[in-house]
Amino acid sequence: LIDMRPDRFEDIIALVALYRPGPMANIPTYCARKHGEEEPEYLHPILEPILKETFGVIIYQEQVMQVAQQMSGYSLGEADLLRRAMGKKIRAEMDKQRVRFVDGAVKNGVPKDQADTIFDLLAKFADYGFNKSHAAAYALVSYHTAYMKAHYPVEFIAASMTLDLNNTDKLSEFRAEAQRLGIKVEPPSINRSGPTFEVSGNTIFYALAALKGVGPQAIEMIVEARNKGGPFTSLADFASRVNPRAINKRIIETLAAAGAFDCLDKNRARVFAGADAIVAACQRANEAATSGQNDMFGNAADAPAIILPNIENWLPAERLRREYDAIGFFLSGHPLDDYAAALKRLRVQSWAEFSRAVKTGATAGKVAATVVSRMERRTKTGNKMGIMGLSDPTGHFEAVLFSEGLAQYRDVLEPGAAVLLQLGAELQGEDVRARVLHAEPLDDAAAKTQRGLRIFLRDTKPLDSIVRRLQGPEAASGNGNGASAKGTTAPPAPRAAAGEGEVSLVMMLDLETEVEMKLPGRFKVSPQIAGAIKAVTGVVDVQQL
Structure with missing residues (x-):
């Protein structure tokens, strides 16, 4: 399009037909002739009115048929048989058609040698000629959508996402495109999202009906309750107003996991674990309303109390x-986000960078990824092979590994694991085919590059949670001697999990006073541990050293 600089609808039709393997070799010729850098060539004057629109380049199947009609006296029905014979390369039929074409052309004053040359030219282009009526329809849709995307990008992407509501691969692509264009995609919210993708300013609100296992009918009933009584003020309010037919345990768990209840309770783990209690409260409220248990003012009974389990929120x-x-992809962040500094030190490529390198000749590289799926199957020789579904902040991709690698790295490549991969790759058409040459836990690789952590606090409340995260699941807590300042009690010194990193706690007593306490021992201080500590309520910041 940039080379062509189209100024008429016919240019877009031509490009739709040309932009495919085979005919795309003619794009430079078309562009050069359009801009007067090259003169169009017509092997015979009869061809000029037929090929003038495309500057002498045969593009469409209809042009092949028109040449046969005008030059050799074919009926349109005969011309269609010629087109089919040329496309299928049926030798006997082609020989028969050549005689018919050349004889007809000679009767119209075309020299036999020239008629033979034109037949060969038509046969060459008919092999991959495109139907113009199809190209015109595609071109019109392309033009409309390009106009919408250029002038209404937020609305266009939201509408495209609604169209592919149940296709998470497509939704992930559209979300990545929105990011590229600087458009914000807000996670689903029970108080703001609708059944479809909605727009406000430069923001797209994620559709509740796009969540896995949550049907549009259920969401429509929830949104209807919200529209009728205003935003939900609590989980109890939600349970008291929503029709119990709209929810079940699975729907509540999915909404909680996706973050749809964050506006009512930020502890997703607690809401997820309390799904049964929420559903039961909804049913009790509905039974109370239908049995007439109303207060003296005629309003529904008070929202039933919901007792959720007292558990810590999920780690990042x-x-x-x-x-x-x-959701089907990582929306509010990516598991590798915490590793950004470590990946830079490890000189790791993103998948997008690696793909570009392979397309320019590279055959291997180092990539970090989160394992999202693993499938094992038998090859024709009976050996096992693994197909890994992988993800990094630039996209989803697949890599294969064969029996020896599968046996060696099976434990490392578990779904949910963050891994550092050495990949080999080759280009097949436009696709990059990757295979795993080496794999190791990304935490282990990152920990080797990290010197330590500095954790900033305002008080001692988060200390127990920090200690647990530093110790790791196996370590026991212990008490050590520490400094104190202005009545601040020093934290217990945890037994260090195996590692090489130093950890300091910085107590921010006021705007001008900080007390830094270095914990005894060495710790494993991976980005994942740093992220887990940063998520602790009361931790102001975590610096990775």
């Missing part, structure tokens, strides 16, 4: 994994 990696299960 777990939160994103659950979100992936509910």
Whole structure:
């Protein structure tokens, strides 16, 4: 399009027909002739009115038929048989058609040698000629959608996402395109999202009906309750107003995992675990309303109390994994986001960078990814092979590994794991085919590059949670001696999980006073641990050193 600089609808039709393997070799010729850099060539004057629109380049099947009609006296029915014979390369039929074409052309004053040359030219182009009526229809849709995307990009992408509501691969692509264009895609919200993708300014609100296992009918009933009584103020309010036919345990769990209840309770783990209690409260409220248990003013009974389990929120990696299960891709972030500094130190390519490198001749590279799926199957020789579904912040991709690699790295390549991969690759058409040469846990690789953590606090409340995350699941807590300042009690010194990193706690006592306490021992201080500590309520910041 940039080379062509189209100024008429016919140019777009031509490009739709040309932009395919085979005919795309003629795009430079078309563009050069359009802009007067090259003169159109017509082997015979009869061809000029037929090929003038495309500057002498045979593009459409209809042009092949018109040449046969005008030059050799074919009926349109005969011309269609010629087109089919040329496309299928049926030798006997082609020989028969050549005699018919050349004889007809000679009767119209065309020299026999020239008629033979023109027949060969038609046969060459008929092999991949495109039907113009199809190209015109595609061109019109392309022009309309290009106009909409150029002038109404937010609305266009939201409408495209609604069209592919149940196709998470497509939704992931559209979301990535929205990011590229600087358009914000807000995670689903029970108080803001609708059944379809909605727009406000430069923001797209994620559709509740696009979540896995949540049907449009259920969402329409929830939105109807919200529209009728205003935004939900609590989970109890939600349960008291929503029709119990709209929800079940699975729907509540999916909405919680996707973050749809964050506006009512930010602890997704607690809401997820309390799905049964929410459904039961909804049923009780409905039974009370239908049995006439109203207060003296005629309003529905008070919202039933919901007692949720008192559990800690999911760690960032777990939160994103659950979100992936509910949405189909990573929406609010990516598990590798915490590793950005470590990946830079490890000189790791993104999948997008690696793909571009392969297309320019590279055959291997180092890539970090989250394993989202693993499928094993037998090859024709009976050996096992693995097909890994992988993801990084630039996209989803697949890589294969064969029996030896599968046996060696099976434990490392578990779904949900963050891994550092050495990939080999080759280009097949436009697709990059990758295979795993080496794999290791990304946490282990990143920990080797990290010197330590500095954790900023305002008080001592988060200390127990920090200690647990530093110790790892196997370590026991212990008490050590520490400094204190202005009545601040030093934290217990945790037994260090195996590692090489130093950890310091910085207590921010006021705007001008900070007390830094270095914990004894060495710790494993991977980006995942840093992210887990940063998620602790009361932690102001975590610096990775």
